[in-house]
Amino acid sequence: MKTNRLRTLIMFLTLCFTLGACVDVEQYDNSPRGNFEKLWQIIDENYCFFDYKQQTYGLDWNAVYNKYAPQFGDNMTEEQTFEVLSNMLAELKDGHVNLFAPFDVGRNWSWKEDYPSNFSEDLIKKYIGTSYKIAAGMKYCILNDNVGYLRCSTFTTDFGAGNLDRILLYLAPCNGLIIDLRDNGGGMVSSAETLAARFTNKEVKVGYIQHKTGRGHNDFSPLREQILKPSNGLRWQKKVVVLTNRGVFSAANEFVKYMLCLPNVAVVGDQTGGGAGLPFTSELPNGWTVRFSACPIYDRDGKNTEFGIAPTHPVSLNILDAASGKDTLIEYARMLLVN
Numbered sequence: 001m002k003t004n005r006l007r008t009l010i011m012f013l014t015l016c017f018t019l020g021a022c023v024d025v026e027q028y029d030n031s032p033r034g035n036f037e038k039l040w041q042i043i044d045e046n047y048c049f050f051d052y053k054q055q056t057y058g059l060d061w062n063a064v065y066n067k068y069a070p071q072f073g074d075n076m077t078e079e080q081t082f083e084v085l086s087n088m089l090a091e092l093k094d095g096h097v098n099l100f101a102p103f104d105v106g107r108n109w110s111w112k113e114d115y116p117s118n119f120s121e122d123l124i125k126k127y128i129g130t131s132y133k134i135a136a137g138m139k140y141c142i143l144n145d146n147v148g149y150l151r152c153s154t155f156t157t158d159f160g161a162g163n164l165d166r167i168l169l170y171l172a173p174c175n176g177l178i179i180d181l182r183d184n185g186g187g188m189v190s191s192a193e194t195l196a197a198r199f200t201n202k203e204v205k206v207g208y209i210q211h212k213t214g215r216g217h218n219d220f221s222p223l224r225e226q227i228l229k230p231s232n233g234l235r236w237q238k239k240v241v242v243l244t245n246r247g248v249f250s251a252a253n254e255f256v257k258y259m260l261c262l263p264n265v266a267v268v269g270d271q272t273g274g275g276a277g278l279p280f281t282s283e284l285p286n287g288w289t290v291r292f293s294a295c296p297i298y299d300r301d302g303k304n305t306e307f308g309i310a311p312t313h314p315v316s317l318n319i320l321d322a323a324s325g326k327d328t329l330i331e332y333a334r335m336l337l338v339n
Contacts (some may be wrong), residue, residue: 148174155187176337186250
């Protein structure tokens, strides 16, 4: 009797291992067509904005497969394969989607390249001169109308509590603060949260996040709230104006989302570039790496900000202002802060 039970158990375990092998990840050849098939599958099973982009501009991922599959042949060079794969990924219109090869990076910058920059480094130099201060990679100074100016060009570094205390203490006598976020392409969401936490005295719901739970296009976890908590360090209590343009992307887009949930904050400039999906990476048979948006993030109303956040005050850089050494966005922000 024990022998029969043991034989049954062995057969059951063998069947489990056999079935496990049958549903294992499908293997693809290291060929142009094999790499295409693998890349299409990675995106199909893990990308997080299929429904949203079908609604906004009619993306059909199956149609993308039918469009690009015939373009692959065994005699393609690596460069040709890379070009066609990159073109396929560009159909997603996502700045977080990249293909990394040893000789190039496939990228989509249409979120900023197709729009006016509304930003000039030369104009910034006219405002801050040479006496500005630098802390945590950010330039800051007090303008001649007692308005504070903080240039935050990236979130790729950890600001540090001491640096932020020093900045806010220096700017404390000002009537208001301009945070110039233009051309900030993002970085670490944690750094965006750290800076935003200096402008709230209480916990604030700033949005929602989801995670992929399966291979289907709609396999997501329930929405989970994003809560911005106040910093333990110095906190700003006066008016704030955030300057934006299309170059504001990813973690910088998140920062704008946080700030719009706070009192006494206005956003001046152009719509941000977006980038509302936390990126993940995977690998093709030939060793190339693909990065893609895997976890969607929403604003506090549950709306998708993948294609950007509109300013509360739409303002463009005026050519005549620029010719006379004035930054239209900064001047508009100063007007809001002193009135």
